[in-house]
Amino acid sequence: MQAIFGQLLVGLINGSFYALLSLGLAIIFGLLGVVNFAHGALYMVGAFAAWMLLTMFGIGYFPALLLAPAIVGVIGVVLERLLLRRLYGLDPLYGLLLTFGLTLIAEGLFHQAYGNSGQSYPVPELLRGGFQLGFMYLPLYRAWVVGVSLVVCAASWFVIEKTKLGAYLRAGTENPKLLQAFGVNVPVMFTITYGFGVALAAFAGVMAAPVYGVTPLMGSSVIMVVFAVVVIGGMGSIAGSIFTGIGVGLVEGLTRYLYPEASAVVVFVLMAIVLLVRPAGLFGRER
C-alpha cells in the first residue's frame, strides 16, 4: 500500500508537467488550429534560458521563472509573425511540418553547442529539503512543482473561461471571421496566444530544470506523451487537457506499480482506446 501511494505521488508530479505542457498546446491548437510540434523544443529552450541566466548572468531560479518564459514568449511571437502566420487556413499538416522542422533546428543547435549529456541546474536553496509523509519522503521541490503547476493551470483556465479576454479567445476559436467583424483585432490576438502558449512551455522547462537537468533532447522525450495527452483530452479543450495531463500521470504511476514494463506504453494504449471509443477525446466535442 505504501508503494502504491508513492507511485501515485510521483505520477502526480509528472502529471503536473504534462498538464502545463498540454495546456499550452491545447490553447494554441484551439485558437490557431496549429499543431505546435515545436512545443517540446521551446520547453527545452526555456530550461536552457534559465540555465544561461544562472551561469552567465548569475540570475537565480525565481527571477528565471518569469524571465525565461518572457524570453521564449518573445521568440514565439517572432516565429508566429514571420513564419506560422503564412500557414493559417492551410491544411494543419503544413503547420505540423514547419514546427517539426523548427524543433529539429533548435535541438540541433543546442546539441552542437552543449552535447547530449546535459547541464545540471541546482535546486534553489529555499526549496531544498523535504517532508517525511510516512509512506515516502517527498522532496520539497517536487511538492512545489505540483502546487505551482496547479495554480498556473487553474489561473489559465479562469482567464479563458471566466474573463472577457477569454471570451474573445473562445469566440475566435469558434468563428474568427465573425469576431473580426465585431472589431476585434484577431491577428494580434493570434500572436499573443501563441506567445502565451509557448511561454507556458518555457515555464514548464524552468520548473523541470532542477529535476531532470537541462539537455537538448529533454523536449522530444516528453512531447510524444504530451501529444497523447492532448488527443486523449480532446484537441483544443482547455480544461480537458489539464485534467487529462494529471490523470495520465496518475495512470502511469499506477502502471509502474502494477506492471512496470508497460509504464512507457500505457499512455498510448489509453490514447488508442479513447480514439476508438470517443474519437473527439474525453472532453472534446464532435465538429
Place this chain on the structure above:
Amino acid sequence: MNRIVRIVLPAALLALAATASAQAPAKGKLTDGVVKIGVLTDMTGYYADLAGPGSVVAARMAVEDFGGKVLGQPIVVVSADHQLKADVASNTARRWFDQEQVDAIVDLVSSSTAGAVMPIAAEKKRITLLSGPGTTAFTGDKCTGYNVHWTYNNWALANGTGREVVKQGGESWYFVTADYIFGKSLEEDTSRVVKSAGGKVLGAARHPSPGTTDFSSYLLQAQSSGAKIIGLANAGADTVNCIRQANEFGVTPKQSLAGLLVFITDVHSLGLDAAKGLYLTTSFYWDLNDETRKWSKRFLEKHGKMPTMVQAGVYSAVSHYLRAIRAAGTDDADAVMKGMKATPVNDFFAKNGRIGPDGLHRHDMYLVRVKAPKDSKAPWDYYEIVKTIPAAEAFPTVEAQACPLARK
C-alpha cells in the same frame, strides 16, 4: 515532359553513381598502404563523457607515441558517432570496411552497438577492440575470433563490487537496471555473485535506456523492497541521475547504493558529497603509480578531463594492436590476432595482461571507494584503493566461458 526529365534525370544519375562505386576495385589489405583505425563511439550522447571524444584523443595519442608509422606505412585514425544506435554503428562499420579500408574498430561503447559490429567485422576479417561495452557474452557465446574485449566486462564488475559489498554486510539486494542487453547482463552477473557469496536478491526494476531522466518511481520500488543494497545496473547519465535522485528522495543513507559501473567522469559530475562512500570496480585510475600519473597528466592537458578506464583502455588496445602489426610484419587480421594473443600486455594500463582464446583481455582490476570531500586533496583525487584484484580472480577463466573458440 519537363516533369519527367526532372524526375528521371536525377534517378539515372544516382543509378550511374551506384554502379560506378560498385565497380571500384577492392583493394587488398596489405597493399592499401595505410593502417586505418576507426574509433566508433558515442560522441554526443549519454556515454560521450566517459568514451566519446576522449577515446579519439587516446587513440591519437597511441598512434603519436608509436611514431605515426608502422612497417613504413602511415597510421590514420578516423572517428564517427554511432549515436548509440545499432543500425548507425553497423552501417558505419560496413562503410569503413568496404570503402574506406579501416583495419580495426576500437571502443564501441554501449553493448548494443558492439553486438551489431562484431559479427560484421568477423565476417570481413577485420578486428574489433572493445573498450566501452561491458556485456560478458562478447567473449562468451557471442565471441568471435577477431575481437578483443579490452578494458572490463560485467563479470569483473559484478565480481569486484558484488562480493565486497556482501562481505561488508550488504546481503539483501534490489536492482535498478537499464533495460537492454548490457544492464540485464550486469544484473545477472551480479545476482550470481551475490547469491554465491551468501546474499539474496529481492527483485529488480527495469528502466528504459537511454531516455529515462526520472528514476523516482524505480527508486521508490527499491525503497519499498526493504533491501539493504540498491544495485545500479546501468551506466553514465543513468547512474548519475539515480544517485542524485536517491539522495533527493531520502533513499540513502538508510539503504546503500552499489554502483556497478561507475566512471570517474560520473563521480566528477556528481561531486564527492553525493558520491562519497560508493564502492566501485575499475580497471584504471589515474593516481595508481608514476606511470599512470604521467600518462594521465598528458591526457588531461589534451582533453581537459582525467581519463576514464575506457579511454585509457583505448590507448592500451591501440598500442598493443600496432605492436602486433610490427611484430607480424603485416596488417593481415589473422596474423595480427595471433600475435596479440601470444604477447602479454605490459604498459601503464595493464601489467602482464593476457588475451585468451576467447578474446578476453585478463588483467588486474581495482576495488575502490569514493573519498569524502574532506579526504580529497587535489582536483580529481577521488578514489581510495581498497584492494587490487589479481587478473586470475578478476575475470572468468577461459574454461568458464561459453565461447566455442575457448574449447579448442
